[in-house]
Structure formats: structure tokens, C-alpha cells
Amino acid sequence: MARVKSKKYTGVYQNKLLNDDISYSINYKDGEGKKNWFSVGKKSEGITEIYAYNKRSEFTNKIRLGEEPPAITRKKKKLIITLDNVANESYELKALHNKNNKLSKRKYEMHVSPALGQKDIKSITVEDIQKLQIQKANGFAPKTVNTIIGELSTVFNHAIDKDIIAINPTSKVKKLKVENARERYLSKIEVNVLIEAIKDDEQAYLFVLLALTTGARVGAIAKLTKRDIDFENKIIKVLDEKNDEKYTAFLYENKLEQLLMIRASKRKLDIPILQENQANLYEQLKDKISKVLNTLFNDGITNPKHRVVIHTLRHTFASHLAINGTPIFIIQKLLNHKDINMTLRYAKLSPDSGRESIERLGF
Template identity: 25%
Template sequence: MSPQALAALEKTSEYLSIGQYSPLTIRNYLSELRYLFVYHGNVSPGDFTEDMLLQYLLYLAKTLGCSRAKCRMAAQSISFYFRHVLRRPYVIPSLIYPRPSSKLPAVMSAQQIKTLIDSIKNIKHRTIVMLLYSTGMRLSEIAHLKITDIDSHNMRIKVVQGKGSKDRFTILSQAVLLELRAYYIIYKPKEYLFNGTRKGCPMSMRNIQHLVQISLAKAGLGSKQFTVHTIRHSFATHLVDNGTDLHTVKELLGHSALQTTMRYLHLSPQRRQQITNPYDVLPGREAGSNKRGK
């Protein structure tokens, strides 16, 4: 990679750090830019044209067959570099990759969650899934959870620098605390609660994703609609089912806007079942009647 490209990466990293972007976002943006710089290795990053960027995005989508999410991430990374480092306008992401339509996520029932947890024999894997469900933490938050973040005295877990670089607390289950203690005795983690294969490093998010998908398949729940994030959605939906107010759910999940949390109202089957249809209580009409004109 040319000295100009290395300097561009360094400058981009500085701007991302100043903007207090999460470590994951910084890593993803720099990775995408690195691929771009290598692809156009004979051109200085400051001399890229719109046609060159379109050519690269087309290469990702058509030649490599990358997913829409991957291509959008590349376009967003390029946009950041142009707007903040080069101070040049860049609008390709909004033109080619518009915001996708909002769809309600899949949710597992309480029985399915229980079936999943009961089917996992490995105590480390079971503890991870139990924490995912009982705390509503994101995949990256579970992966980087440290022993010192567990506050058993106040029955809570501190989520350090979650999405948006925000700290928050979420709840700790008494039953999960017992599982955590049993896990600790066997595995004796040092810093991170779930250690990876490399000493001093946390378990990778990819490995956690893999173990969850394997566990779902073994439990007979291997549908593609269920993922690690499904467990977080299930946590939030079941809280709403049990009468937890939306503001509390919002704080536990670490949402920045209540509107994001409100979708769990739509996912709650128990709440829907408690709704009385206005047609059934029309004046002069008995619920369940089926009167027809003759």
C-alpha cells in the first residue's frame, strides 16, 4: 500500500476517534477503505473520482457477489472519508443504498427459549445464551463483557461503551448468577468473562454467532429466521408481555429513541390478545353474534 494510502487511513482513524465512533465501527470503516485503496492501488486516495468509486462498488456487488449490507458498509466508509477527510461532497450511498424498509423482526416464544437453553450441555455455551436472553445485550456487548462488569450485589450488569459509545446497566437474573458462578469455577476467566482462543482476548463475535446457530439447530429451532439478535428481540418482547413499561425496556436495551423500542408493542402477542375489537362492542350488538340480513 502506498504512503499516501497509509496516511489516508491514519487520518481517517483520527477523525473516527475524535467523533467517538465505536471500536467496531472504526475497525469496519478502516477495513473497507483498505480494500478500496488496494483495488485502486495505482491511484492516490485523494484523486479518486466518482466513476472509480462506482466501479469499485460494482466490483463488490457483481464480481464478488457481496451482500447488500457489505456494499452499503463500503459506501458509508467511502462517504466518511470523502466528507470528513477530503472535505469533498459524496452522495453515492443515499442514491444507491436507500434505507431499507422497516420490517418486524422474528421473536421466539418463551417455550422456544427454554427449549434452546435446556438443550445446551456445554456450560460455557449455555451461560452465553442465558446471558443473551436474560439481559438483552447485543452480540458485541456480550463478547466484550468483563468480570468486573458483573455487579451481583445490586443484581445488575454494566454495559460499557455499548452502541453509540454509551454506558448503561441491565438486569441480572438470580438463576443466571448461579450459572455464572458455576461457569467461573470451571473456566476461571481472567479479564473477559468469555475468553477466546488467544490469551487475554475475548471470545470472537463470530464464534458466539456460530455456537448459537449450532445450538438452535440441535434444539430443532434451526430456522434461518432465528439468530443471536432474535434472542435480544425475544427478551424485549417478553418484558412487554410481562407488563414492563416501554421507557424501562428502552433503557435496558440501550436505545437512543423510544420510537425504536415501540416496535416491541407490535411483537407482543399477549398484548394483542388483550385488545378488544371495536366492532365487538358496537351499541346494540352482542359480541360473537352473526346476524345477517335476509
């Protein structure tokens, strides 16, 4: 279909596409008086007539000042600006302003960069982001997935500030529903089923035992080194990536301790205990354990609230502590929760209804 001139905005044209989408373009005269056309974008990308008109005004103002419109300059040079390019610039800028963005950068590098980092930022679609969201939801809690997409959104916002893109595609991606009222955890029978399924894979076996007996997250276990384990005092120093600090966990399972000692004897101080090859250990563990959990517990389960994911192992650790009557403040300490409200979700599992406390009053 031919371009149709806007009735409201000078130099703005729209073209109805076969899929009923609308593309917007502008025309203007360059410094030599030559007429030029520029495609601004599509309605499905968030482009509107007023945006196209403002873009035209930007072009004409630049030309009036003897400058070339930046969008045209980029088009001529045919530069490909990757998502990683923009992310690196964004994090460097934050560092200059003394903002503590180390955790944010680590989250981006761990979750976003492997999937989208090398793509032209202009080519990343809503569908690409939804695919990433689904992939992460298969191994992480909804709240964590939302945080990952939020980190990606921050990078897109920086690109908008730099006039690289016009619209943040994450704005069209619906957040996952976060429900902390019910947390899926494994029963003791299910724990035994899981351990039986992975007992012949030492790496997976060690990971599961560490997760179930320390509550450590997958990233923390992947970074665990010989330096972090005090076999004499049966203590493990676990990295809490959310708070960028280490906290104390306890080593009590004999077989786990024996296997870790054997591995530690063959490792240098700073080599991850579970590292077996040159593959990305975090991704390797996540993929391996997620496949096992899906096979054992998630067949036919579509509700994310009822699915077993890697983070379920952390909930299992905390839930069984509560079931065994562990005081909520001790559970908070063992999980390294900064906010007690994060731990209170487990209080409902405590066997102490309060009856014994009332009876001890003696009135």
C-alpha cells in the same frame, strides 16, 4: 479496439472493451514536450468524458507550474494505499476537529477492517462491498448493516477528498430495506429448542442466556468482564456501544449466575468472561451462534424479515417483556433506548388492550 478521440474534449480518448464497457484515457505533453498517455478509468467505475477532461486539465496546469501531476507521482512510486490507511487518516482528522468519532471508528474496526482493511482501496469493487453486506446481513439487522456500509462510505469519501480515488463504490450498493413494523422474536418453545441445542457448549450457553435475560448486544456481551458483574446485588453493567455508556441489567437466572461466578473466580478483572482462547471473541461468538440459529430456524427462509439472527435474541428479550405486561417505559430503560419511538414497536405485543383502564374509570 483502437482508441477513439473524443469529439468534444481535447486530449480525451475512449476505448470500447470486449465486455461493452468503455475505458477512458488522456494524452498530454510533459515539461520536456514528450507525449504521455494516462489511463483514467472505466465507465463502469463511474468515469465520464468530462471527468477525464478535467483530469487532463489538472495535469496540464500542474505541468505549466513546473509540478508533476499527483496521480503520476503516485503511479511512479507504485504506492499501495490500503483501506485501513485511509480510514486511520480520516478518523485522526476528525479527532483533530474535536469530533466524537470513537463509536464510528470502533464500528469500522469491528465490521469493515477484518474483511477489507488490508486491500488496496483502489481495488475494492462493488462486488466486494456487496459480499460484506451479505455477510453482515447474516448476523445483524438491516438497519445495522446499512450503518456499517455507511461507515465504509465515509472512508471512501475521504479518499475522494484526497484525490486517491474518483468514485465511491458504495454509491452503487443498494441499502437493505428496514422494516420495524414486524420484528421476528423467538417463542418460549423456540427458546427452549435453542437452549437445548447449545447446552453442552458452555460459552454459547452463557452467551444465549445473557442475551435473552439482559437484551445485551453481541459486542457488549463479548466485552463483559468480572468487573462488570455485582453478584451480591445481582446487577450487570452492560456497555451500550451505540451511546458509549454503561447501563444496568439484572442477574436473576440461577444457573447463569452460578456459571458466571465460577468463570469470574478464574478471571482477572479485565479479561472477558467468555474469553476461552486467543481468537477474536466477538467474531467467534457471532460465527458460532449464527450457525446454530441458521440450522435451527432459517432453513429455506429467504426473506430477511423472517430470519432469526443474533439481534433476534435482543428482540426476544423485549418482546416477552411486553407480552408479560411490562410498561413500555420500563422496557425502554432495560434496552437503554434513548428514543421512546424505538421501543414503541413492542407496544403492540402488550396484553393490555386498555379495557381494564377504561373499566377502572368508574363513571
